[in-house]
Amino acid sequence: MLLQAENLSVTAMLGGRPMPVLRDLSFSLAAGKVLGLVGESGAGKSMIGRAIAQDLPMGFRVAGGNLRYRGTELVGVAAQLRLRMLGRDIAFIPQEPMAALNPVLTVWQQMDEHLRRLGERNATLRRKRACDLLEQMGLAEPDSVLARYAHQLSGGMCQRVLIAMAFAGEPRLVIADEPTTALDVTVQARIIGLIGELQARSGTGVLFITHDLRLAAQICDDIMVLYAGRPAEIGEARRLFRAPSHPYTASLHLAAPGMTGPRQALLALPHQMPGLQQIATLPGCRFALRCPVALPECSGREPPPPDRIQTASCWYPERATLIDTGAAIPVPTAADDAAEILRTIGLRKVFRQPGRLFGRGHETVAVAGADIVIRTGEFVGLVGESGSGKSTVARLVAGLEQAESGRILLQGQSDVPRSERRSLVQMVFQDPQSALNPRHQVADIITQAMLVGRPAPRQARMSRALELLRQVGLPPDVAGRTPQQLSGGQRQRVNIARALCIVPKLLVADEIVSGLDVSVQAQLLDLLLELRERLGFAMLFISHDLAVVRYLCARVMVMHRGVIVEEGVTRDMFEAPKHDYTRLLLQSVPEAEVQPSE
């Protein structure tokens, strides 16, 4: 057995006491197979890779069980042996490719160092091997790539370099920790394909860590689903995807919007995964609080970890098939007689980088003539990859940037003064970290709008704050907290609440659900739909995730390199795309060959 874990547990010191991060972890990976580790953030999956490398952060340690690589115990392995194994027998593919390369060394310098370590003494042979490897990875001009620095390469190219280095030593085991999360969806498809190819060709065992169940089902032979630091289900990939035995796996599956089949309601589990403190103290099954089909007994005793016979860590695994998502809230479309909220004509934005004293400046056309129409109450999606210009469009529409040329008409008028604009258009930002001032309390943040002009009295603001919190589904005690004390999903709700304070007619949402767990994402998507039913605003929804757009938006526009290449009704466009780029995007979305049940 290539890699085998038995009852592995990892703890972290928190406030002087050891808290369990991983418990009862048992799995086995045979040579030449791909094992997927699927879990949302906080499930502990990143710790597994670090435990294998014996590179656990400060305060973390392996508290029990064992982890064996080809029979050798990895926990507490001698430093010499460990250094010999790393990079040679066991290789790693990182999550953020551009950050994983040293910014002040060229690609060649880093590959050369690695190849020298692998044993090649001759410099010319090393150079040749480096070029060969890069060509195998699909990089056309290896000499040019070798001479460059990380910041001169795209994310996809950096990842290919890192994969080349990982496979250079002909490793037996490769650990890929979210290798495509930071990449565009078209690039993701190609990188996944590359990893699969290399794995098949060299018979390497791969441990594939990801949060995306669909992606794992595409590439892995077996999948283990993690929840709150403990395995929830383990089994053959296709079977697990088609007929999950654990309610959590089923929920994961049903929480992610799909690209094919009828539009279904999303399963939005309440709350979020328990944190370290809660994991230690909750009785019984850790999923019971959120489980849609939990029975009272589930909170009594914790079910045993999964094994080959009982593949789900659940008292009543057959209940997983009972999960029902209910009826889907209809996609927000505009009424036939709805007025136009937004119309842009030939919107154009150019970014200029000032040149050095005698050098030329750099000019990038971010948006090259965008024509957008949004009517009252409709949700319109804008999809594209990084660099497509979609964020710039968002900022132009919101009024944060000035366009070079083109017009923006709000309710038929151009040049709307700032004081009126604010009640027409508001923006919800992507990164809740930087979107909420960490020094203010939530109540103050969401009622900021009431401080403009004649500031409203405190009493009025507090009651409006509580009302807004209720609308976005947050408990009233959140009002007195600061953003640091909230989870990612809660912060995003606060973000939305702030934008809705003066009830704008158009919301611009820039990637507001990316980076969130799929269950939290589902909560927010349904929240947006509910709010729209109640308040009737329109939305320009920017995203790179086509499935989310399919669920949320009536119409969609596809943007590529500053140009809107196609637009239309979502259903029609996704079923029969006209433009090549749209087709490429649609093909790149990971979709298991087997259709999900129901």
Place this chain on the structure above:
Amino acid sequence: MNFRWLRSGRVVCGAALVLVVALSAMLAPLLAPHDPGEQDLLSILLPPAWMANGDPSFPLGTDSLGRCVLSRLLFGARTALAVAFLSALGAGVLGTILAHAAGYVGGCTDWLIGRAVDIWMSFPPVVLALILMVGLGTGTDKVILAIILVDWTRFCRVLRSEVMTVSRRDYVSAARLIGYSHWQTVTREVLPATLPLIITLVSLEMGIAVVVEAILSFVGLGVGANQPAWGQMIADARQNVASSPSGLLLPMLAIFLCVAGFNLLGDGLRRTLDVRQTAIRGA
């Protein structure tokens, strides 16, 4: 504001040192055994009282004109602290205003202020202060003015990058979208974020001001001959360093304790007030 900064050893020690110096300065008329300007030409260059030829009525000895060292140290503390607080605050206010103008507004304003800072910083600060004192003349207020005019650039340069980072954050854009005026945005959103850095810089600047004042007094272009100043004491004592080393060491010790207090305080504040400090790097 939560009070975790009180738990920092550095803050406590630094504040304690500053407090000791401040109390000595404030209570100088009560604590000093003699008038600091009173000369006793019969008892010049006496060592501290615990040494061989010491005189108990001059606890720390006398200088070359028979003036009591302890009294001069205590009254010198007044000079030092007055200059420190006022010039640090002045430089802080001026530097903060210009840094926020440059960082928040950007464009031409930023360019102009940046060039002004470049020009100012082409001079080593000590040299510039000296040159200014040539024109301004001696006196405490002139020293304060000179330090403000020289050191605002220190604030401006460091703060500007912090202001720019904060201004790029989404919550500042959000505030503008909500309808805040520029003034509201800067005071409500930007300033609370830059305030920790400002406080740290002011504390460090106080230490720098004490040193500059000492240098100017040492050279003879400081607060004037009739006001006791530590730098002046050093300059005097230097002439007789062989016969009375204590006369040199004691004012140096005073300066060291005072500056160390401000440095520890500033350093401790930097570590506790804002963990994600990008601007200052140990300097």
Place this chain on the structure above:
Amino acid sequence: MTRMIAGLLVRRALVAVPLLVLVSFLLFAALRLLPIDAAAMSLPPTATLAEVAAKRHDMGLDRPVIVQYGIWIDGVMHGRFGQSIALRRDAGTLLAGGLPTTIELAVCAMLVASTLGLGGGLLLFAARGTWAEAAGDLVATLLMSVPDFMWALLLLLVFGVLMPVLPFIGRLDPGLTRPSITGFLLIDALTTGNSAVLFSALRHMALPAVALGMAFAPPLARVLRSSLLDVYHDDYIRQARLRGIGETRILLCHALKNAIIPTLTLMGVQFGFLFGGTLLVEVIYGYPGVGNLMVDAVRNADLPVIQAVGVSYCVVVIAISMITDAAHQLIDPRQHAR
């Protein structure tokens, strides 16, 4: 590569020249606008108002500032920096005598500061996580509270007076003749093979250079340490470790090159302050550089000398910032490779 360096320096120099002109003009104007009557100061106190007025006209002080500046620039082009009021010699000659001395001192002091500072920073970093780190950090903070002139006085007291091991006045033992070719004593002594002069010069330079070095080493140590700490959090360090690269190699080949970038910036700024620090150190040690010259000129309100020495300080600071900038561009590929 050399072409790139040359290009960088030329570009920076072209930016620096207008800056220098502007700075020298501002200094000139500021000095002329100050309430000092240079004419009156150069005449005995018994001079009549008419004589003072005549002297003013003679010195050209009644013409507009721009014109005076133009005359000065013209003089500078021809090597004349204006007549020192107190010393009755051209300020330029005085400058030529003192500037190489100060530059030599500053460079040696910077070497001391860099060695101590960077070495100390590496040690502090190597000791991370242990009690030695906290102790070292505290010591560095306390050391930073001793200003440069106090270091000078302390060292003078300890090593010059109490334990007379090193000389503390002047630049050479009296009785030794200076070889003067470049004006840089160490270089002259080395090239002429005059070991007595070399040895004496080094002994005399020891205390002032070390004093300045001690004053400017702690900030460098702290910046290097904090930069290394930051760099070690970056992903590429972890990835290198996962490829099996040893810790020493990671520190020297991967981390240091990144951490040196912010340190270099600080070194450039610190050199400017250090150069200003030579002023007092020279006064304290009687070192015949421009510092002494400046202090005397300031005391006597000797405008031409103040102007000349002031501008030379600026030239050095601007030159240093040019060099630091160029070094930055070379080391950080994010700057020069797009």
